[in-house]
Amino acid sequence: MPDRPSPRVAFDHAAAADKWRSRWEADRLYEVDLANAPRPFYNLMMFPYPSAEGLHVGNVFAFTGADIQGRYWRMRGHDVFEPMGFDAFGIHSENYAMTIGEHPARLIERNVANFRENQLKRLGAMFDWSHEVSTTDPAYYKWTQWVFTQLFNAGLAYKKAARVNWCPLCKTVLADEQTEGGLCERHGVPVEGRNLEQWFLKITDFAQRLLDNLEWINWSEVIKTAQRNWIGRSEGAVLRFGIEDREETLDVFTTRPDTVFGATYMVLAPEHPLLPELTTSDRRAEVEAYVTWATARTEQERIEGSGEKTGKFTGAYCLNPATGWRIPIWVADYVLIGYGSGAIMAVPAHDQRDFDFAKTFDLPIVQVVTCPDDFDLTEAAWTGDGLSMNCSYPPAPLPSEGGKNQQLNTRDLSPLLKEGGQGGRADFNGLETPKAKRRITDWLAAQGKAEPRVQYRLRDWCLSRQRYWGPPVPVVHCERCGYQAVPLDELPVMLPEMEDYQPDDSGLPPLARHPEFSRARCPACGGEARREVDVMDNFLDSAWYFLRYPSSGRDDIAWDPELTAKWMPVSMYIGGKEHACLHLLYTRFLTMALHDLGLLPCEEPFERFFAHGVIVRGGAKMSKSRGNVVNPDEYIDKYGADTFRAYLMFLGPYDQGGDFSDEAIAGVRRFLDRVYTHLSGGVTDDPPKAPCLRDLHAAIKQVTEDLEAFRYNTAIAALMAYLNRAREDHERSREAWSVFVRLLAPICPIIAEEAWEMLGLKYSVHDxxxxxxxxxxxxxxxALVVVQVNGKLRARLTVPKDTSQETLVEMALADDRVARAMDGKPPKKVICVPNKLLNIVV
RNA sequence: GCCGGGGUGGCGGAAUGGUAGACGCCUGGGACUUAAAAUCCCAUGAGCCGAGUGGCUCGUGAGGGUUCGAUUCCCUCCCCCGGCACCA
Structure with missing residues (x-):
């Protein structure tokens, strides 16, 4: 907090805030008739998590930027619905509740009240509180559970045992999205791999649509890019490798089928199901030891060790489908079980990881794609495109003294050649990489040894959490009927109050310890059944909250179809970039799935999404440990919500955020004080003065364009610039000021309302x-024409509009500075931009 | 490594091919005041020349290019922020 004394108060922000807030509330100014609104505009912002620390300045920044849009579009004649709510389930509140020894339900209740009454209602935002939602409310999570059952009944929710990320401190599983480089994003400790039964949602079924729709939705590019990366589409082929002396085949996914002629060995992930069978008895002990070692390794150790390759030969061989070579099968942890088929063909000449591995274990390296002359293939793999070489069947004998551009280590490969492994002849040499990919895939496909394949990096959404504070998975397990969704008339499955809700290390959630909870009846056969004890990820709560807002009061239905048809998709959604791959992707998936089930009219939830930036202080992220956290309440107390709002928006472009400083806020306050002081001097009924009228219309133009483009900082600069001019010109016209006050209203709604009243105009400025x-x-x-000589500014000429080039040149030549710069040389060329610029080249 | 975003005065930032530094902060000077704060006015990129109205040179991360003219477009490189990453 700044320790400078308060400015002398010209404008009593506290009194005005109280006055107008109570008037707005009494008049229900911001409540919308949802059923009958002629021009719906659904203005959504990411609802906050009601922490004990209170509202963060980042929330204020986000909400203010969003509220400005809401207010602007309202003045543009739309019926703006701007609801607010609370995302109150989740591990954060649960952990905090445990540290202070209070039940999370009570804690949340208090935090929500504080957020709503003491903080959110002071921001000057046009929230419609009559549609508030809170995810921990049973009347809400009843429908979260219902949403789950819709997915379950559609086959989009399933339970499977899977190796999952277990954080020993959270004592629960983490989604891939919640780990960073093998560390828990919350605690920074290495996550363990655990094999647990988990509920998953089939987001991967939607990978291609989630990707395709990014082409047309109006979202910030940064988010679309992050989602594209996260979905991670790869085009390639599945190649089938025969296993020596066995019936089965080993399938591998590759994006480089053109390099199959250079596949000199094969690698299985340590968890690959065929590994135990394939391993020969003489290798078994060694391989098993390796597998044990590799699976015990944390994700972090594995990633850190990614330079050095480890692995073991299994003793087994398979057959390269292109060359017929008998190639060794290895096991190594650089191959991941969760991607593709958990097995790869290794092409050391053209994949750096395979190259490193081949070097480590002295495996053959065969070049099959040409590389630039100055590229040294003995040092690294050539992973770029080129022309195919050594790609014929039967394979041409490779020179045993390899050297560059052939075989890269001295080794006779002929023993690899298995007699009669391949039929016919083929030659793919000299093809460019993209063509070689197609031709070789086609050739193998014709023999049933390949098929084109698209692979995604995206994994299914792991929904289970082994914690207490979440909505229970609404499923019971019956010995006879299997997993059954809890029917709607039994929802919600209430989260029972428990004394001891501490998570433990067992992998079982606290609800497993509740004596009564798991006892249930099977909805299908009526027999005894066991209730699921996991709770659901709170990203499910927040994946559908925007559907609930318009129908928030309804206890008979999750969302009203008519209201939903009228208000969906959300017109404008504003939030942080950090949710790109979590919340924003889950929400898109859920909307798509519900759309397919006939439950929603649209398949994309948000017509427009705008990603705002981050507020830092002293160039660093705000954190308690740095002691640079801004407490919004203190600033609102001292300067008022209008000043705080405008200041946050003035810091920099909204999509980039800004650096908070205690000094600069005073400048914004001064600006608002000057507005107030000026209006206190009274206004006249005179029409605006001519020069001022020009400035006024220039301001309208700029503020309008800037608000629509989220350039709030320059919109505010334009308002300041106008005020400076109006004060110089002693502009007191009511008409001019009524325009200015309206331009100010979306950003500073309280002082704008006060000013509107001072102008003697009819309440409310926001209408x-x-x-x-x-x-x-x-x-x-x-026109002001800039005169340059050789591109350098030499003079400025104020001339009548559309003065001809000839006249301008004449005037320019008569100018001292111009003449001096030309140094007596004749003009060689003259460039003239009418009414703007004249450049004389000598 | 790959994909985004960015690098401009003492500071936050403005200008996307045509007057670099709008707007604001800081700082200096002045007015008002017994005094200070607040407020108002003026100055404020750097260097140089000039008694002076003023003028010259340099200047947008670095280097090159395109152009009459480049913060803006192109190429190479450096640095900062964010995302992805042993994903075959």
Whole structure:
């Protein structure tokens, strides 16, 4: 907090805030008739997590930027619905509740009240509180559970044993999205691999659609890029390798089928199901020891050790489908079980990881794609495109003294050649990489040894959490009927109050210890059944909250179809970039799935998404440990919500955030004080003065364009610039000021309302139409023409509009500075931009 | 490593091919005041020349290029922020 004394108060922000907030509430100014609104505009922002610390300045930044949009579009004649709610389930509140020894339900209740009454309601935002939702409310999570059962009944939810990320401190599983480089994003400790039965949602079924729709949705590019990376589409082929002396085949996915002629060995992931069978008895002990070692390794150790390759030969061989070579099968942890088929063909000449491995274990390296002359293939793999070489069947004998551009270690490969492994002849040499990929895939496909394949990096959404504070998975397990969704009339499956809700290390959630909870009846046969004791990821709570807002009061239905059809998709959604691969992707998936089930009219939830930036302080992220956290309450107390809002928006472009400083906020406050002081001097009924009219229309133009483009910082600069001019010109016209106050209203709603009243105009400024600018006022009679000599500024000429080039040149030549710069040389060339610039080249 | 975003005065930032530094902060000077704060006015990129109105040179991470003219477009490189990453 700044320790400078308060400025002398010209404008009593606290009194005005109380006055107008109570008036707005009494008049229900911001409540919308959802059923009958003629021009719906659903203005959504990411609902906060009601922490004990209170509202973060980042929330204020996000909400203010969103509220400005809401207010702007309202003045543009839309019926803006701007709801607010609380995302109150989850591990954070649960952990905090445990540290202070209070039950999370009570804690949340208090935090929510504090957020709503003491903080959110002071922001000057146009929240419609009559549609508040809170995810921990049983009336809400009843429908979260219902959403789950819809997915379950559609076959989109399933339970399977899977190796999952277990954080020893969270004592629960983490989604891939919640780990960073093998560390828990919350605790920074290495996650363990655990094999647990988990509920998953089949987001991977939607991978291609989630990707395709990014082409047309109006979202910040940064989010779309992050989602594309996360979905991770790869085009390639599945190649089938025969196993020596066995019936089965080993399938591998590759993006480089053109390099199959250079596949000199094969690698299985340590968890690969065929590994135990394939391993020969003489290798078994060694391989098993390796597998044990590799699976015990944490994700982090594995990633850190990614330079050095480890692995073991299994003793088994398979057959390269292109060359017929008998190639060894290895096991190594650089192959991941969770991607593709958990097995790869290794092409050391053209894949750096395979190259490293081949070097470590002295395996053959065969070049099958040409590389640039200055590239040294003995040092690294050539992973770029080129022309195929050594790609014929039967394979041409490779020179035993290899050297560059052939075989890269001295080794006779002929023993690898298995007689009669392949039929016919084929030659793919000299093809460019993209063509070689197609031709070789086609050739193998014709023999039933390959098929084109698209692979995604995206994994299914792991929904189970082994914690207490979440909505229980609404499923019972019956010995006879299997897993059964709890029917709607039994929802919600209430989260029972428990004294001891501490998570433990067993992998079982606290609800497993509840004596009564798991006892249930099978909805299908009526027999005894066991209730699921996992709770659901709170990203499910927040994946559908926007559907609930309009129908928030309804206890008979999750969302009203008519209201939903009217208000979906959300017109504008504003939030942080950090949710790109979590919340925003889950929400898109869920909307798509519900759309397919006929439950939603749209398949994309948000027509527009805008990603705002981050507020830092002193160039660093705000954190308690740095002691640089801004407490919004203190600033609102001292400067008022309008100043705080405008200041946050003035810091920098909204999509980039800004650096908070205690000094600069005073400048914004001064600006608002000047507005107030000026209006306190009274206004006249005179029409605006001519020069001022031009400035006014220029301001309308700029503020309008800037608000629509989220350039709040320059919109505010334009308002300041106008005020400076209006004060110089002693502009006191009510008409001019009514325009200015309307332009200010979305950013500073309280002082704008006060100013509107001072102008003697009819309440409320927030119901007024947005001003339009008239281009005719922006035209001027005179033009300022910049004169350059050889591109350097030498003079400025104020001339009548559309003065001819000849006249301009004449005037320019008569100018001292111009003449001096030309140094007596004749003009060689003259460039003239009418009414703007004249450049004389000598 | 790959994919985004960025690098401009003492500071936050503005200008996306045509007057670099809008707007604001800081700082200096002045007015008002017994005094200070607040407020108002003026100055404020750097260097140089000039008694002076003023003028010259340099300047947008570095280097090259395109152009009459480049913060803006192109190429190479450096640094910062974010995402992805042993994903075959």
């Amino acid at each position: 007024q139409p947005w001003p339009h600018y008239d281009p005719k006022f922006l035209e001027t009679e005179d």
